[in-house]
Amino acid sequence: MVPKGKRTGEAASGLRAAIAAFTAWGLLPAYWKLLGDVPALGILGHRILWSLLFLVLVMLVQGRRKEMLMAFHSKGIAAMLFLSSIIIAANWLIYIWAVNADMVLETSLGYYINPLVTVFFGFIFYRERMEKIQWLAIALAAAGVMFQVVLYGRFPWVAVGLALTFATYGLIRKKVVIDAIPGLLAETAFLAVPALVFLLLAGVQYRGTFLAGDPFQDILLVATGAATSLPLLWFAYGARRLKLTTIGFLQYIGPTLTFILGVAVFHEPLDLPRAVTFSCIWAALGLYSYGNLRASRRDRMVIEMDDPSRS
Numbered sequence: 635m636v637p638k639g640k641r642t643g644e645a646a647s648g649l650r651a652a653i654a655a656f657t658a659w660g661l662l663p664a665y666w667k668l669l670g671d672v673p674a675l676g677i678l679g680h681r682i683l684w685s686l687l688f689l690v691l692v693m694l695v696q697g698r699r700k701e702m703l704m705a706f707h708s709k710g711i712a713a714m715l716f717l718s719s720i721i722i723a724a725n726w727l728i729y730i731w732a733v734n735a736d737m738v739l740e741t742s743l744g745y746y747i748n749p750l751v752t753v754f755f756g757f758i759f760y761r762e763r764m765e766k767i768q769w770l771a772i773a774l775a776a777a778g779v780m781f782q783v784v785l786y787g788r789f790p791w792v793a794v795g796l797a798l799t800f801a802t803y804g805l806i807r808k809k810v811v812i813d814a815i816p817g818l819l820a821e822t823a824f825l826a827v828p829a830l831v832f833l834l835l836a837g838v839q840y841r842g843t844f845l846a847g848d849p850f851q852d853i854l855l856v857a858t859g860a861a862t863s864l865p866l867l868w869f870a871y872g873a874r875r876l877k878l879t880t881i882g883f884l885q886y887i888g889p890t891l892t893f894i895l896g897v898a899v900f901h902e903p904l905d906l907p908r909a910v911t912f913s914c915i916w917a918a919l920g921l922y923s924y925g926n927l928r929a930s931r932r933d934r935m936v937i938e939m940d941d942p943s944r945s
Contacts, residue, residue, distance in 0.1 A: 648875025655868035660891025666733040674731035679829040684859025686822035705820035718806040719821035725799035738896035744796030745889040751801040767925040771918040778914025814870040
């Protein structure tokens with residue numbers, strides 16, 4: 635049995651790691667803005683290659699050399715990770731492009747919507763039970779999105795695209811029995827060859843590419859590997875030590891910081907239609923969180939009633 639003091643210490647360190655991960659993800663738009671002169675596909679290519687190198691170094695330092703090729707020992711796992719690599723690459727590309735196209739607020743909206751899409755996917759693909767309050771939350775979020783469609787005549791495809799791709803990525807990774815770091819290493823390995831080919835060709839055509847005379851920009855491009863992988867390491871560390879309900883609440887740190895960046899730093903307009911949409915999403919997340927808390931308390935009461943040691 636793990637001593638209570640050790641459990642408390644691990645929970646505290648897990649909480650710090652999870653907060654660091656979600657904070658880093660929330661502030662990431664500021665990083666991509668520094669690379670505004672580089673085409674989105676170019677940033678994506680560098681992100682893939684340097685992430686692969688960074689992950690290889692991390693696993694070597696951790697003495698996990700045998701796990702580096704674990705994903706390729708099974709055709710089924712390799713096929714699933716190949717599919718997830720395409721999905722996460724699409725997510726990264728939409729995100730980077732949107733940030734540098736001054737659509738930071740819409741990326742924030744996408745990651746606010748994501749938990750609700752994930753819950754809906756759980757119902758569709760895993761037949762997970764959904765309470766009425768969760769259905770109400772999803773309906774409210776959908777109403778917020780449709781409000782923009784009706785008023786603007788424009789579908790918020792960036793927000794919905796980010797939510798759908800990330801929820802789909804999570805759905806695929808849920809089916810693959812592999813740790814986060816070897817899994818991401820395999821995904822970046824699948825993407826590395828096309829990324830390298832693109833960067834070699836793009837280096838001739840585009841301005842602002844690697845080794846084009848701007849050392850600061852070169853450093854930023856190399857550091858995309860750490861910027862991508864470190865938050866994942868922190869998240870994996872925290873997720874193993876915290877309750878899912880705690881992780882569920884912490885996940886709102888990221889889109890909230892992104893929202894603040896969009897309004898206060900990048901001065902994107904928060905007009906009435908956008909304010910209404912965000913209000914609908916926030917209300918939906920409030921209902922969703924309340925439903926999760928209520929379900930968690932009910933499950934805990936059932937466990938306590940069934941526990942013979944309490945009698």
